[in-house]
Amino acid sequence: MNAIFDSPKPINEPVLSYRKNSEEKKALKEELKNLISQTIKIPLIIGGEEVYTEKQMKCIVPHDKNHVLGYCSVAGEKEADLAIKAAISAKNEWNSLSWNDRQSIFLKAASLLSTKYRAVVNAATMLAQSKTVYQAEIDAVCELCDFLRFNVKYLDQIYASQPLSDEYTWNKSIYRALEGFVLAVSPFNFTSIAANLPAAPAMAGNTVIWKPASASVYSSYYIMKLLIEAGLPPGVINFVPGKGSEIGKRFLTCPNLAGVHFTGSTKVFRGMWKVIGENIDNYKTYPRIVGETGGKDFIFAHSSASIKALVAAMIRGGFEYQGQKCSAASRVYIPESIWFDVKEHLLNETGKIKMGDVEDFSNFMGALIDEEAFIKVTRYIQYAKESNEAKILIGGHWDDGSGYFVEPTVIQTSNPKFITMEEEIFGPVLTVYVYDDKKLEETLKLCDKTSGYALTGAIFSQNPTITALMSKILANAAGNFYINDKPTGAVVGRQPFGGARHSGTNDKAGSMLNMLRWMSPLTVKESFLPPESFEYPHMEEK
Numbered sequence: 001m002n003a004i005f006d007s008p009k010p011i012n013e014p015v016l017s018y019r020k021n022s023e024e025k026k027a028l029k030e031e032l033k034n035l036i037s038q039t040i041k042i043p044l045i046i047g048g049e050e051v052y053t054e055k056q057m058k059c060i061v062p063h064d065k066n067h068v069l070g071y072c073s074v075a076g077e078k079e080a081d082l083a084i085k086a087a088i089s090a091k092n093e094w095n096s097l098s099w100n101d102r103q104s105i106f107l108k109a110a111s112l113l114s115t116k117y118r119a120v121v122n123a124a125t126m127l128a129q130s131k132t133v134y135q136a137e138i139d140a141v142c143e144l145c146d147f148l149r150f151n152v153k154y155l156d157q158i159y160a161s162q163p164l165s166d167e168y169t170w171n172k173s174i175y176r177a178l179e180g181f182v183l184a185v186s187p188f189n190f191t192s193i194a195a196n197l198p199a200a201p202a203m204a205g206n207t208v209i210w211k212p213a214s215a216s217v218y219s220s221y222y223i224m225k226l227l228i229e230a231g232l233p234p235g236v237i238n239f240v241p242g243k244g245s246e247i248g249k250r251f252l253t254c255p256n257l258a259g260v261h262f263t264g265s266t267k268v269f270r271g272m273w274k275v276i277g278e279n280i281d282n283y284k285t286y287p288r289i290v291g292e293t294g295g296k297d298f299i300f301a302h303s304s305a306s307i308k309a310l311v312a313a314m315i316r317g318g319f320e321y322q323g324q325k326c327s328a329a330s331r332v333y334i335p336e337s338i339w340f341d342v343k344e345h346l347l348n349e350t351g352k353i354k355m356g357d358v359e360d361f362s363n364f365m366g367a368l369i370d371e372e373a374f375i376k377v378t379r380y381i382q383y384a385k386e387s388n389e390a391k392i393l394i395g396g397h398w399d400d401g402s403g404y405f406v407e408p409t410v411i412q413t414s415n416p417k418f419i420t421m422e423e424e425i426f427g428p429v430l431t432v433y434v435y436d437d438k439k440l441e442e443t444l445k446l447c448d449k450t451s452g453y454a455l456t457g458a459i460f461s462q463n464p465t466i467t468a469l470m471s472k473i474l475a476n477a478a479g480n481f482y483i484n485d486k487p488t489g490a491v492v493g494r495q496p497f498g499g500a501r502h503s504g505t506n507d508k509a510g511s512m513l514n515m516l517r518w519m520s521p522l523t524v525k526e527s528f529l530p531p532e533s534f535e536y537p538h539m540e541e542k
């Protein structure tokens with residue numbers, strides 16, 4: 001019963017509109033009502049078993065902070081050890097499944113997500129992470145369907161990639177899974193990224209321990225249920241919510257650690273890398289370390305820029321999902337000659353933004369994820385208010401009465417190295433530096449050097465010579481570079497995503513490059529007519 005199968009050609013999942021009276025809107029509204037009316041209990045899932053612990057954490061609604069969606073069990077060292085055991089013991093069986101059997105599980109998960117699970121995963125993401133319907137749809141449904149479907153295809157292509165052979169020898173590349181388990185540690189802000197972190201290495205035949213972020217464990221749990229319904233065998237992905245700083249070390253120092261798939265802050269990633277470095281003598285194999293981290297993403301405009309397009313990019317890029325995207329625009333460089341017009345349009349448009357409960361579909365923004373984020377973001381705004389190098393042009397107010405709301409805020413600074421031009425804020429705060437048109441090159445070099453990050457960046461220019469100059473000077477300032485577009489919203493299969501410098505290892509999530517990190521190739525040479533003597537022809541000479 002042999003055949004080589006061709007997996008379905010991946011197509012980006014269409015983004016539904018959620019217009020008035022649409023079927024998808026009705027289904028989603030119902031699911032929102034359903035989830036908000038319940039308080040669920042979330043277990044750990046280890047070796048396919050639900051594990052409840054005494055220690056629990058609350059899952060709340062950031063825009064209605066006293067509303068509890070559920071209580072989640074919290075893993076300690078005992079559960080961490082159980083998860084390691086489960087991952088190791090599930091490995092052989094998972095590896096003995098054929099690639100086609102493994103891939104159909106993830107393709108089925110994508111099909112379930114785009115249909116049966118669409119409303120529930122969107123509703124969970126909207127409520128637990130305070131995403132508007134559009135932000136939830138492009139993330140939790142579309143990007144995750146794309147990760148699942150495109151990664152299956154990339155693996156097909158990798159497995160098909162074989163060395164040269166001839167009539168006497170057959171050479172083969174066998175793409176083994178890594179020896180040991182992979183630790184996936186996910187951030188709160190993207191449901192799709194959280195799911196892809198364990199799914200990508202699992203697809204390549206690894207078994208995984210998934211430590212989701214506490215603030216988004218609610219939506220992660222629905223993803224776990226979806227994967228199980230799609231047929232994921234017990235122990236392949238072990239779901240272990242808990243405090244990273246408490247259980248992280250247990251996983252990181254385990255001799256069987258084969259890889260880390262991380263997305264989150266630069267600080268946490270560096271801490272994890274240090275723990276691995278200190279423990280390097282104790283592993284069975286060098287752990288693969290893949291981490292996509294923070295950003296201080298820029299928009300740089302030339303005087304030829306379209307003002308409307310520039311302002312739309314500043315608002316969508318800076319304020320969508322309350323600026324809580326690693327790719328969010330947060331420092332903007334505008335030439336003096338167009339500043340008057342840009343400012344007028346920017347303030348006018350920003351003034352129209354509606355913020356509030358994401359269940360009201362007319363809102364453009366929801367709340368920040370939690371109290372810690374609220375304190376951090378408002379401190380930056382307060383600092384700007386008190387500085388004589390900055391002024392607040394619009395916004396600058398906040399209110400945590402019902403939820404963690406911070407107004408979309410535009411700061412203008414006279415200091416291109418002002419703190420809000422350099423540090424990742426992760427909130428709805430845009431800082432503008434107005435430069436002298438005559439100092440274009442100098443300011444581009446300044447933009448390149450201002451921050452240690454290099455994740456995303458956008459330039460606006462309608463002059464091809466200037467576009468080329470800007471692209472050249474900023475070539476290393478971003479891993480995803482946009483020309484006349486906002487620096488957010490990368491799509492799988494179209495703009496492979498990841499940054500360099502302090503923004504990560506740039507292994508491009510949802511690409512073949514990333515999938516290659518989760519395998520250990522074995523090269524096999526088979527000789528059909530092996531030599532039967534040790535002598536070479538030149539040895540005939542007497």
Ligand SMILES: NC(=O)c1ccc[n+]([C@@H]2O[C@H](COP(=O)([O-])OP(=O)(O)OC[C@H]3O[C@@H](n4cnc5c(N)ncnc54)[C@H](O)[C@@H]3O)[C@@H](O)[C@H]2O)c1
Pocket residue numbers: 185186187188189190193211212213214242243244245246248249263264265266268269271272292293294295325326327424426455498499503504
């Ligand atoms: N580059 C990207 O693709 C990308 C995408 C999304 C988010 N991010 C970044 O993520 C950050 C926001 O997400 P966050 O607040 O969830 O990040 P975070 O770094 O605070 O947390 C990320 C994960 O690490 C865990 N963690 C924390 N300390 C740990 C430790 N000592 N050991 C092991 N795990 C530990 C957390 O529990 C969480 O699951 C921002 O910096 C953002 O730029 C980057």
Ligand SMILES: N[C@@H](CCC=O)C(=O)O
Pocket residue numbers: 189190324325326327487488489490491497
């Ligand atoms: N890939 C997303 C950002 C993920 C980070 O938070 C984008 O392109 O906007």
